[in-house]
Amino acid sequence: MFKRAPLHLATSLLLATSTWQAQATEGGISSWPMGIELYGMGILPPPGTYGQLFVGNYLADSLRDNSGDKAADIDLRVTTLVPRFVWVTEQKVFGGDLGFHALLPLNDMRLNVKGGPHDHKRGIGDAHLGPVIGFHPTDKLHIATGVDFVLPTASEYDKDDLINLGNHYYTVQGVLAMTYLDPAGLNADVRLMYDYNFENKATDYQSGRELHADYTLGWGLGNGWVLGVGGHAYQQVSDDKCSAGDCAAAALVEASDGNRGRSFSIGPAVQYSSKQGWMFSAKWQDESGVRNRAEGQTYWFKFTTPL
Template identity: 80%
Template sequence: MRQTLTHCTSLAFGAGLLLAGSTSLVQATEGGVSSWPMGIEIYGMGVLPPPGTYGQLFVGNYMADTLRDNAGDKVADIDLRVTTLVPRFVWVTEQQVLGGNLGFHALLPLNDIRLNIKDGPHEHKRGLGDAHLGPVIGFHHSDKFHTAMGVDFVVPTGGEYDKNDLVNLGTNYYTVQAVYAMTYMDPAGFNADMRLMYDYNFENQDTHYQSGRELHADYTLGWGLGNGWVLGIGGHAYKQVSDDQCSAAHCAAAAAVEAADGNRGSSFSVGPAVQYASKDGWFLSAKWQDESGVRNRADGQTYWLKFTIPL
């Protein structure tokens, strides 16, 4: 099997950090979260495997202790912990489209979310998050250079949503995400990956809040040791490229969004990343990343494990 699966899971953390009790804590994109868990992808982002079926299991843990505003200043001390378990199914067909192999994927995350605000309220929820599914086309330009493109659809299947709760298991709105990924890999040399994504978020019908459009990328750089191991670094870069929209006639957060110049978010992360590819065709990868340059979002650290196996 070629390197790890592309168009990798669009699982949401599902942590609808809706600090609705105080307009001063309203964050970019509704609740300060996105449908894509930033930096989840590791090596092989642009490589679609040969035709067949594949299973993946992701285990993630996000921990944040600070909520930052539009200037990057701390506005609250928090204890946010999001643990995610995500089974994912991938089917790569024999069908050729535009000279590449056509594939499909689907997943449904299981989330455990705990939020404590210092000297304030706390909440804990556990259950299903938002479903993700979509097509992907993979191209193999050489043994070392690969690209892929696709579209992900995020469906609000998360547990019962309540706009007055501190956290929710899903976003309660649809998202369409365009994806373009590239990989250069050498089992005994330089490795580089980037997955570029552009998100369009639809309106949350319960709150009449529409999160702005988002541009972000996961990346890795590494060196193959020639024995199945790749060692290096990875992370993400994120920038919200349009304002949140919230009508004053229907939305309690409208004044706060306008005061924060559209409530746009941004962040960057980096940390160590490692992968092992077995001779039997399975892959195990892990990473840790620390966030910086955070605006209008929670500021924290993430741990990820990913296991891939042909079925």
């Protein structure tokens, strides 16, 4: 279970007639870095304390409009380090194990618009935390559900900047994750998420509600290794809104059909689980079918160990 650990891809650039317009971080960003989760995403481990480290690198060279056409040539690079701590208690809730998690991303972001402006920022992103309940119906089937909260803790925010380290608004995310794990057979995971975004008080802008999922599918080799594929599917299910009557983004949101985002990614994924209890996984994913967002490729690495 993870919260949009940090890829705050602040690339809300829209092409209006022949003029570039930068809208802070609203358009084209989510509180969750799509596809960050890998194998075992529905498994809450036994009671104890665990540490995880995610390392991600996102590269994008284009921004897609509401029709999927290229709206801009860009050079976007986002590198993120995400330490995450998980505490699983002895407490039972509805027959499941109660746990809590928290993470704080460290982001390095660079954006260059071809023939236009550029920006670079480095620092703390938005914190993610929340409770989770884990169930183990069988020795191979595992389920985890919870609510995550994204807090606007980024080290700096300026609505007039091209990129920002955080979104500057709160997000509540409902989560349901499931894992089927066979060390010498089929491995399948999905993490379903529904996001409600509150208004950004600095811009009077409210991003729409979002439905998305991370997934992996692989085959266990019986020696700790799992090989397969993984990625994400994303669909924004309600329009962006701008509450102030003089909101500069209102006309652009309406013209782009609510600025609803969409994307899908897939790529190879691998995991190794040691007999000592630590795990390492890696994934590369390529995006397609993108609407109102940047389109690119992501590398994810994940390391988990008991503390």
